[in-house]
Every structure is written in structure tokens, then in C-alpha cells.
Amino acid sequence: MNVVIIEDEAAVARRIARLVQLVLGQRLQRLDLCTNLTEARQVLASRPPDLLLLDLNLNGRDGFDLLTPLLAESFHVIVVSAYKDMALRAFEYGMLDFVPKPVDLERLRQAFGRLDRQAEATRSPVRRLALKHAGRTEFIALDDVVSFHGASDYSEILLRSGRTMLCDKSLDTLASLLGGEFRRIHRSHIVRRADIVALRSAEGSRYLAELSDGRTLVVSRSRIKAIREELSS
Amino acid sequence: MHPRFILAPWLQRVAALIVLLAVLSGAQQLRRMLPGGGLQFEAGDVQRGVIRVKPGDDSSWATATLADGSWLTPDSAGFAAAMSQAPITWWMRETLTLDRAPRPTDRSQRLYLQINQEAEVFWDGIRISAELPAGRYGTTPESRLLELTFPPESLAAGPHHVAIRFPHQQRTRNLSPEIELHAGDAFLVGPGWEVVPAGDPRGVAPDNEAGISAARPAHKASFLTAAHAREEVPGTAFWIRRQLIVTPQAGNDDAWVLFESFKGAREVRWAGRLIGTSGRVGTDRATEVPGRARMWHSIPAELFQPGRHLITMRVSSHHPRLAGEGLLDDFEIWRQKEVVSRVVRAVGANHVQFGLALVSAVLFLVLYGIVERRSTYLAFSLCCWGAVLSLGAGVWWAHTFETLLYPQERWIVWLNWTGSALGAAMLVNYTVLQLRAGARWCWNLVGALGIGLAFFGTTDPTARSAAMFAAGAGLAAGVGVVRLPNAARDATWLIIGLGMLLITLMLEAGEAWGMAGLILSAAFVLGRELREQRLARQAATLRNAELETERARLEALRARAEAELLKASIQPHFIINTLTALMEWVEEDPAGGIRFIQAIEQHFDLLLRCANQSLIPITHELSLCRAFLKIVGFRKLVDYTLATDGITPEEFVPPLLFHTLVENGVTHQDGHRGPVEFRLLGDESSECRRYRFFAPYAPTGSADPVRKGRGVGLGYARARLEEAYPGRWSLRSQGENDCWVTTIEITAAPRSLS
DSSP: OEEEEEOSOHHHHHHHHHHHHHHHGGGOOEEEEESSHHHHHHHHHHSOOSEEEEOSOGGGOOHHHHHHHHHTSSSEEEEEESOGGGHHHHHHTTOSEEEESSOOHHHHHHHHHTSSSOOOTTSOOOOEEEEEETTEEEEEEGGGEEEEEEOSSOEEEEETTSOEEEESSOHHHHHHHOOTTEEEEETTEEEEGGGEEEEEEETTTEEEEEETTSOEEEEOHHHHHHHHHHHHO | OOOOOOSOHHHHHHHHHHHHHHHHHHHHHHHHHSTTOOOOEEEOSSOTTOOOEEEEOSSOGGGOOOTTSOOBOTTSTTHHHHHHSOSOEEEEEEEEEESSOOOTTSSOSOEEEEESSOOEEEETTEEOSOOOOTTOOOOSOOOEEEEOOOOTTOOOSEEEEEEEEEEOOSSOSOOOOOEEEEEOOSSOOSOOEEEEEOSSTTSOOOOSHHHHHHHOOSSOOEEEOTTGGGSOOOSSOEEEEEEEEEOGGGOSSOEEEEESSBOSEEEEEETTEEEEEESBOOSSTTTOBOOBSSEEEEEOTTTOOSEEEEEEEEEEOOSOOOTTOOSBOOEEEEEHHHHHHHHHHHHHHHHHHHHHHHHHHHHHHHIIIIIOOOHHHHHHHHHHHHHHHHHHHHHHHHHTTTTOBGGGHHHHHHHHHHHHHHHHHHHHHHHHHHTTOSOHHHHHHHHHHHHHHHHHHOOSHHHHHHHHHHHHHHHHHHHHHHHGGGOOHHHHHHHHHHHHHHHHHHHTSOHHHHHHHHHHHHHHHHHHHHHHHHHHHHHHHHHHHHHHHHHHHHHHHHHHHHHHHHHHHTSHHHHHHHHHHHHHHHHHOHHHHHHHHHHHHHHHHHHHHHTTOSOEEHHHHHHHHHHHHHHHHHHHTOOEEEEEESOOTTOEEOTTHHHHHHHHHHHTOOSOOSOEEEEEEEEEOSSOEEEEEEEESOOOSOOOTIIIIISHHHHHHHHHHHHHSTTSEEEEEEEETTEEEEEEEESSOOOOOO
């Protein structure tokens, strides 16, 4: 995977880079170090990574405004910062994890561990999703979302209003962020658990889920068993 | 209400003077109308005592004319010829004008004619005296007191004709009888004193007319009226006598004769009987024992019967008296029961006034000595002390009534004069000071001249005191008139007080009460001054309190700025980044890690040592900056240096001033990887000390408000500059050629800590 680190303190950047190499090992394909946002934007535009490690206090600027546009991108963001008070808020906006300074190897490993898994139940729930829309960063409340549908590079978000919005994050990425409220039923669908009314099988060993809004979506074979168990319990 | 005049200043002064004069003349009129004053007579077109004479016979005035109908004057031709005819009676006439009719409040309703020979008097054509025996010749010119019986309603105000018929005096050619009309006191009526040298002190007392004739040497007896009694009298002892008429209203009680100021030794006789002596009469200073200046002599009731009486005294006066003073002022006779109340009234009033002046003098002296050294307080105190001396003379006088010998009396008079002069001079001085009139010494000189003029110009010694005080008060009132348009409201009260004092002096009635009024107005002015002072003090206290709160607020700001910076220096970002970098160093390059730790320790130590001071040596500040740069160098893996030029080691600057700029400069680096050199340049002009800090490789043209200098760091720097150099510093920050330049200017050389 490709990783970009944005950190203005060279010694700290070096440390983070070293630790990332230790954690990822062979999986790490490319590691870019940027010391400022301008340089970082160029890198992110030309070679989008899978993961971004970001220091919130770059060159004395306020961290949160730095963060929110980056959260609308396709990659995960892990914040490495001394400002712990922003962590909770950053989680609500869809940050993958927050690693406080001084950077600890185990903590970093733990953060990387979240990459490929479904979000844990103990994770701070995401409440808002950042989306790129008409050149700006827009936020939608997760409560307004009915379901997520994905293609490879981006996702479609269906809102309660009926509107559909596009998100640069893939469903895999979103699955790591979304909590227990949502369930991935298919490679291309994430729906609310509460919206699943019934599960039934169709011909050709296909499984369908009936949703409360009347739609019927395909459930993947690899997931049907687990979903049945979760619904019955 | 502040008196505002809309007239021009010079016109105001003229108006004020006119008002003053009107007041004074009104006061004069007022004086005339006071009860108790005697009737005033004004002679008509003929000078009193020199009368046109005309031979006449027994017929009435209307028909008495010369053959040709003309009247003769003593210096007209034919007068001597007419005089040589004898026997003949003569007519004299005079026009007298009464200013008013007698009033019940007049001390006497009776009028007496004093004429120096026997005569028959006609008043407006009506005979009002006893009839002359026909053919009677007058003998010697002697003073006669004729009782006149005026018909009712004949004493109306206005002109009246007095005609006198008298027998021709063969012995003398000088026919100019003196005529005076007296409106008499209850007892004291009559012509003046007669004086006859005593010759042999043991000679016969001239209790009657024969006695006078026998005792008289070749000297011509001269009349001593009350006025003339003040003239010098011959050196040896002499007799004086006076006729009195005791009226029926006098009653039957004992009476007392009071001599107010008798400057001699004397033996007093009433109707031939000795009723008292004082001292011993002598022919020179060695033989004379001085008598008391004041004395009462009692007249037994059986002697004090209605009718004509003679009071005779043998006197001498060889001991020192004040120059210009006569033998005695007039004397008075009082009923026994009236004596006490009169004395009490006079003496009591004097003591009250004395007490008031004394208290006021002491009060203002205390104010001057203890409260505030204002020249007005001292001046008014001295003025009151003058009044104290002057009134104190009266107190001394009252308390030495029984014992004071006449030679000592002059000291009392001198005390009175000194007090009046001092009071008058100080009154002018005080008024000039209080009203802030310029040319103080000019006014004082004029005042002294005026007072001196009043002293030497007044012939009557008893009036000198009042004259001096009047001169002083008049000049002070003049100052008030001049300053009236400019006078503040309080000082206007002083001018009013002076005006009242002047009025009482003019009226000669209770000038000491006028002084009391002046003291009151001065007290009023004082009260207002003190009130103004109190208000000013309150305002100053309020200002002080405001300044204190302002100072406390600034102190709080400073403390907060200091705390902010300390917090900023050790805030999590700085510490944690430093520690994170340190972790890397420790793991990868332990030796370097140790050096890193040492740099951190050094920075912290320098920081702690200077955080609570307002100025530190510039060397300390630069060490602090360099220690910081070393830390950041370890963190950012960049070689940071600070070059200086134009800095002298003896300078002082507020702590962390340049450190803040270094921090900002480090934070805003744009990612340049090579060594970075910050520069601090100092230069000095005649007006200010200037520091310029150059932070290279800083992106310019940024709209970031932090770059524009409103971040916490520069706010701290501004607070420290304001604390150390209040109001005389400036800080500007701007980009120049890829460099960020911060310029600090201080308009005076930094203070050195002593």
C-alpha cells in the first residue's frame, strides 16, 4: 500500500516513517514525506495513497480546517498529533484513528489494524461524512443516509431525501469507518441493519434482502450466514 | 447666581461707584433721622454771632428802623456814631432755620438761648422771654442762659426770625453778642465752661459770680465751650465752671456726674459744695498728683433740684497728655438707676465684639498654621488682630475704670490707634489678596498713605481710630469695586461685607458690628474655598482610584501575557513534539539525544530565570533564542543560527521579545531544507532605537492573520513592549523579498536596571 505522511517536524516525520515501515513491512509499497500542505497537495493529486498520516498543527495553522477537506478524499486518514482534544470530533467526521504523540509503535500498529476490518463496536461513531461537491467540502449527517452503494473507486450514498451523492471513498474504506448501525450485505451494498425487513433466497442460490423502503438488494453468499445469525439474535 | 453685567467693564465700575456714593449719602441722611440727636439749627443768611444791629426803642420789631430804614452792621459807617448815642436799646435779629420740629424722642423739648448779656427775645414776632426792666443797663458781658417759653406750634421746621432787644453797653464798643440756641439734654444744658486762672491755689473758690471777679487777674476770661475745652490750657492751676439747668423732669433722685476723660487733677464742687476730688492739684509736675482719667461723682439729691446750678472745678494738668488733646471731653450727668444699664450696654457690647474679633483672629491663624499656608488667611487674621487690639483698648479701658490715672490714658489711645491702623492696613491687603487684584504693593502703599492721611488729618483724637479704619475700609471697598466684574461669586460676598462695614463706619453707629459683618462674610468666603478644596480632593481621589484600577488592569494584562507565553512555551505541542523528536534521537542516535536533552534543559533554565522580570540583559535574551534554535534544530534537522549586528551587550530588552519573533520565524518556514540564518540588526538614531529581525524563506503575501501579527506570540510581544516602554514603541511586520521582517522601534534608549 501507499502511504503519505504530512509532518513539518523532520525528526518526528522520520520517526513516524520508521515506525510505519516496521508495522507494514513488505506491504508498504511507497512512502512519501511532506513537510507542508502545498507539497502534500501536489503529491496527493498525482499519486493518491491508501492512507494519510497527518499532523494537525502544521506550521502553526489550525488543525481541524486542515483535516476536513482531506476526510472527503478516497483514502483513510490517521491523525498523529499532540492535540488530543480534537480527537473526538475528528472521529465523528470519519477519521480512521487518532495516534497521540509521542508516537508509540504498538499504538500505530493498532491504528493500522483498523484498516481492513469492519469498524469495531467500541469505536467512536461517525456522525458526519465529508464529501467533495461542487469544489467544496460538504458534510452530510449519517442519520440522513439510507444506504451506501459502491463501485470500485467511489460510493453512492442514498439519502432519505431521495438524493444520491457521490463519495470518493470505496465501500471497503467506508466499512472500516461505519459502526454497527450499518451492515455490508454485498460487495456493493451497505445498508442499515434496522432497515432489513426480511431475508429470502431466490433462484440460482441468490439471496435477497428486503428493506423497509420496499427495495430488494442482493446479499452476497459469503455474508448471508453471518447476517442471518446477527438478525436472529 | 453669579452676577453678570452686560455693560462694558469701565461702565460697570462707574455704576458701582455711583451706587456706593448713593449709599453713603443715604447713610448720612439716615444718621440725621436717628432718634436722640439734637435739633440742628442752621443760621440763615447771616453768620451766627455777627448780626446786623439797629437802634430801636421799646416798640416792636416791626417798627424798629433807622431813620432811613436801613440796618447797620458793625463795620458800616455810622455804626460808631449810632453806638455813641445813649441810652438806647438795640435790636438784633437773625434768621434761624429749624431742620425739623421737636419730637417726643428728643431728649428735651426745651430750647435755651445763650446770650452774653441781658436781653429780651422775640420769636417770630412773639416775645418768648422775660421782659426787660425799662431803662436797665447791662453791666458786664456775661454769659446768660435765658429760658425761653415757645408757644405751641411755633417750633415747626423752617425759617424763623429771632429778634433780641437789649440795652446798650456803654463800656464796650464791640457789640457782637454771641447767640446760640441749645436743644438741651435732660440735665446738661447750658453754655460752655468758663475758665479763670487760679492764681493762688488756696484762694477763694469762685462759686459765685463775685468770686470769679475777685479771683480774676488781668487776664481776660475766655469762654470754654465743650469744643474749646480741647485746647491747651495754661500751665498753672485754674478754675473752670459751668452753669447748668436742672429741668423739672429730672426728678428727685441722686445723680451722678461722669467725666469720661478728664486729663488732670481736680476738685469738683457742686453749688459750692465739694463733691469729689481726684489726685492733687499742683502748680507743676512735681507738686501735682495725677487724677483718674474717669470718675463718677455723686450729687446728693437735696442739691440736685430743678433750677440753675453751677459746677465749679479747680484743676491742673501738668503730666503728659497726647498732643492735640484738650483737658476734657464733655461730661454727663445720669440718674442713678440709668447708670448701670448704660454702662452695661456699652461695656457689654464692647466685650462681645472683642471676643468675636479674638476668636476670628485665632481661627484664621490656626487655619494658616495648620491647614494651609494661604496668604489670605494670614492677612485676615492680622486684620482681626488689629480689631482685637483696637477693641482690646476698650476692654482695657473698661477694666481700669477705677484705677487709670490720666497720664496712662494715652497708652490706651495708642493701643487703639495701633490696632486700627493694623486692622485697616491688613484689610486692604486681605481684600487685594482675596480678590486677586494685581499690583499688591501698589495698593498697600496707597492704603498706608490713606491711613496715615486719616491719622494726621483728623484733628479730633477720638475720631482718629474710626477715620483710619474708614480709610482702610474705603480703599478695600475701592479694590472690590475695581475687581467686581472679575470677582468670583464667593468674593462678591466679601465686597458686600466691606460695603456694610463702610456703611456702619459712615453712620458712626456700631462700626464694630460692621467688623463682625465683615468677619462673617470672610468666613463665608473661607467656607466656599474649603468646599472647593474638598471637591477638588474628591476629584483627585477619584482620579487616583481610576489610575489604580487602570494600573491593576495593565498589571493583570501583563501577568496574563506572561502566563500565556509560558503556557505557549510549554504547551503540549511544543513539549510533545520535542519529546517525540527526542524519542527518535534517543533510539537512533543516543549521543545526539543527550545533546538534545541538554539543549532542552538549557532553554528551560534560561526561560525560568527571566519570565517574571520586565527587562533583561540582551545577552540573556539572545542566549534564550539560540537555545531555542538548537532545540528546533534537533527537531527539524535543520541548522538554525541567529546572527546579530549593532547590538551592544549592555542593552536591556523585555524578556522573550526576540524569542517570540524567532518562534514565529521557525513556525512559518516554507519547507526549505538547508541551514537557516535569522538576523537581528540593531541601529540607533537620535530619536529611537531600532531592531530589525529577518526571518528568511518565509512565504510572503500570505493573508494569514497570524502572519499579519495578531497571533498570540506578537500580542505577547506588544504587551511586554507597552509595559517596558509605555506609549513610545512600535512594532511592524511585513514581507520583503522572500523574507519576513519585523521592525521594533523604541523612542528612547532602553532604561537600565539600577
